[in-house]
Amino acid sequence: MTTHAGDTAAATAAEVSVGTSAGRKPLEPVPRWAVRVAHAIPLCVLPSGLWRVALVLGLAGYDADYQWAVWERPYVIGLSVVSEALALLALGLVRPWGEVVPRWVPGLHGRRIPILAAVIPAALGATLIMMFCAYAVLNQIFGFVEPLNESGEGFPTSGPAAWALWTTYAPLLAWGPLLAILTVAYHRRRRANDASAPRPDAGQPVRPGRQARGGGSTADVAAAAAVSAETLRKTETRPVPVPWPVR
Numbered sequence: 114m115t116t117h118a119g120d121t122a123a124a125t126a127a128e129v130s131v132g133t134s135a136g137r138k139p140l141e142p143v144p145r146w147a148v149r150v151a152h153a154i155p156l157c158v159l160p161s162g163l164w165r166v167a168l169v170l171g172l173a174g175y176d177a178d179y180q181w182a183v184w185e186r187p188y189v190i191g192l193s194v195v196s197e198a199l200a201l202l203a204l205g206l207v208r209p210w211g212e213v214v215p216r217w218v219p220g221l222h223g224r225r226i227p228i229l230a231a232v233i234p235a236a237l238g239a240t241l242i243m244m245f246c247a248y249a250v251l252n253q254i255f256g257f258v259e260p261l262n263e264s265g266e267g268f269p270t271s272g273p274a275a276w277a278l279w280t281t282y283a284p285l286l287a288w289g290p291l292l293a294i295l296t297v298a299y300h301r302r303r304r305a306n307d308a309s310a311p312r313p314d315a316g317q318p319v320r321p322g323r324q325a326r327g328g329g330s331t332a333d334v335a336a337a338a339a340v341s342a343e344t345l346r347k348t349e350t351r352p353v354p355v356p357w358p359v360r
Contacts, residue, residue, distance in 0.1 A: 141305045143207045147298045150291050151207040157288050158200040160281035162193035174274035199238070203292055206235065206299040228303045235296040243289030250286075 167173045169186050205211030211231060214221040252258055 140309065141302050143302065144298065147295060148207050150295050151203045154203040154288060154291050154295075155197060155200040157284040157291070158196050161285055162197050164278065164281040165189050165193045174272075174277060200288065203235075203295060205231065206295050211299070212303065228300060228307075232296055232300045235292060235299070239289050239293040239296060242285075242292065246286050246289060249282075 164173065166189075169181075169189050212226055214224045214226060216222045248257075
């Protein structure tokens, strides 16, 4: 009986070891602060977009008599929509669809997204945003470029309209730094999780197979099942000792 219990325990241990390799570190989750930062980025971009929409509708408080060209109103509205859409992409740095292609993408669904495929565009975007914001601030202070409209006043410089402009555009200054911080956190987390993923032993070929629940492949599950079946067969064929009859 003791031998049978030991064999059963060995088979159970073989099955359990498939999903959790010895010494494997648990996957590093997305930090809460990173989730907050990712949700804060679209909120930083939203006020300026609403101000541009108000400008098109004549509700910004100035330039009410400005004669818009045919293409200018769609351009301003499109700029607001595209800016907000790009800001929402930051959520991919903390969501599963930023690591694995979603199911609704034809031909690519279920594939892991390479780390650099997300890090490089995000890093370039953060750099360009910070450069643009720095130029806009310096241009507002030193006047590198003359106003583009005919009245000679590109933006309001005093009064409620100026305060509305500055208040809605000020949060944009945080977009670039927040995106840069989020990109670094994404890169570190993905690298750490890839490093802790189970790897085949040296000298053993990598067996193809879909990823099974718990981290093991289907080939590993089949191997563990074979070990369990062999153990069970030996247990069934082993003669069971019969106690001596009591006289």
